[in-house]
Amino acid sequence: MDLVDRSVIKVIDGGLSTQLEVMGYDISGPLWTGRALLENPKAIEGAHREFVDAGADVVITASYQVSRTGFVAAGLSAGDADRCLLKSIEVARAAGATSTIVAASVGPYGAISHDGAEYRGNYGLSAVQLRDFHRPRIEILASGAPDVLAIETIPDVREVEAIAEILTDFPNLPAWITFTAADGSQTCAGQPIEAAIEVAAGIASVQLVGINCTAPQFVPELLGRITSTTDKAVIAYPNAGGVWSAQTQAWQQVPVASAAATAAKWVELGATWIGGCCGTDASQISAIRAAVFKRS
DSSP states (O other): OOOOOTTSOEEBOOOHHHHHHHTTOOOOSTTTHHHHHHHOHHHHHHHHHHHHHTTOSEEEOTTTTOOHHHHHHTTOOHHHHHHHHHHHHHHHHHHSOTTOEEEEEEOOGGGGSSSSGGGTOOOOOOHHHHHHHHHHHHHHHHHTOOSEEEEEEEOOHHHHHHHHHHHTTOTTSOEEEEEOBSSSSBBTTSOBHHHHHHHHHTSTTEEEEEEESSOGGGHHHHHHHHHTTOSSEEEEEOOOSOEEETTTTEEESOOSSOTHHHHHHHHHTTEEEEOOOTTOOHHHHHHHHHHHHHHO
8 A cells, every 4th residue: 555645744743642741641651652552542532533523544552561561561461452452542542633644653662661761762682582572462463553663763774674574474554664763873782873774675565664752953964865765755743852861761951942833844855754753742743733734
């Protein structure tokens, strides 16, 4: 299925955890939004709906933190994780309009370690170990029939190389792959962003490549490097800035300025799907949409 029309700009939602916190929900603990899926799926649905009402064309499911490994470590079962993966798609569908695109989030292995590894990579795992971690989640999410897989916040090209083999089993399910970047030229694991994009763009089912949960000041240079590397459509949804603290499990030094001030520039630089990540709530997605469509 061809998901991308490059003549149309798509606005992605923002940080689901951020929006839940704005709405007064406690998502502390190792499972983050996965905990809310278990205990209060209506809260997740409500947060998705806030983004849709703000103008998001794409909503990303609450499955980022959900895995069998992570749930078992938290004292739950593999079956609980599987049910939450499917529930994440169900509540996203319920929150959106008929035209809303549901993107099933596939977060990185590092997210289960709770020590900031998703912003470092270099896990020390083999390709087989990474495939064994990701395969069950991708298989279950695929069975829930999302519109696209959002393979996101990936710090290390080696993780994408492992995921690539899994995606060959789902040739008809579109995917996007977005990396986290340490600066304007490298992934968080220290690889050239061009090398990472080449691997991601080489996967047949991947229709968009780009960056997410990266400081917005790095976006312009990264987009220049990405668009010089691939002809595939480009996606960008950075965080609000700041530094993730593994000790406090919170973002620190977050700037006051909104991403909306520069979002129109991302479109000029070649991104056709844009949005926000951690620190971006529904009000900022509304501002991003207004800025982009005012410029266009």
